[in-house]
Amino acid sequence: MPLVVIAAVLFTTAILGADGERQLRYSGLILELLGVGTVVSGLLSKRQLFKKPSFWGALKEAAKAFPRWPATKNLSLIAGTGSLKFGGSARISAWHGSPTGASLEQRIGALEANLATVKQELEATSTELRSEDEAMRAQLEAERNARHEITNDLKMKLEGIGVEGLRAEAIGLVWLLVGVVFSTIPEEISKLI
Numbered sequence: 001m002p003l004v005v006i007a008a009v010l011f012t013t014a015i016l017g018a019d020g021e022r023q024l025r026y027s028g029l030i031l032e033l034l035g036v037g038t039v040v041s042g043l044l045s046k047r048q049l050f051k052k053p054s055f056w057g058a059l060k061e062a063a064k065a066f067p068r069w070p071a072t073k074n075l076s077l078i079a080g081t082g083s084l085k086f087g088g089s090a091r092i093s094a095w096h097g098s099p100t101g102a103s104l105e106q107r108i109g110a111l112e113a114n115l116a117t118v119k120q121e122l123e124a125t126s127t128e129l130r131s132e133d134e135a136m137r138a139q140l141e142a143e144r145n146a147r148h149e150i151t152n153d154l155k156m157k158l159e160g161i162g163v164e165g166l167r168a169e170a171i172g173l174v175w176l177l178v179g180v181v182f183s184t185i186p187e188e189i190s191k192l193i
Helices: 002-015 021-048 055-065 106-186 186-192
Strands: none
Touching: 002 021, 002 106, 021 106, 021 186, 055 106
């Protein structure tokens, strides 16, 4: 591709009727401009990839940072709100006692009632722990998915910088190199041709 462009530039300048040295100078200028244009195009695409402002946008933002002349008086109102939240949970257990001097059946009845209370509390605690575990697992999965998406996005951006722009930058470098050579030593090259 770069060689085709170089040949096309040389052919175009030859059609314009320039002699050997002028043809090489014009070709060199055109190739230098193409090389610089390719580099500028790569820089612009990298700015867009990272959502950075254009050159003019960056200048406008920098100009906004300077204080205005004459200085204007600003009155600032500062307000704020705050909130404080406390949370927790509590559980009350009712134990069944037996009066002093109670019969064996009364004492077994109290023990059965207490055992039923322990069983209910255990089931409630187990259910609560399961629901907290499920919520925590769902939250961890959501965080894992978000991290995976961010990692993939960063990978795509890094590949865009490092790999995709290499071909265009190499072509721009070839055009710039040939353009510099044609512009710098056109007499020597025209004698060789």
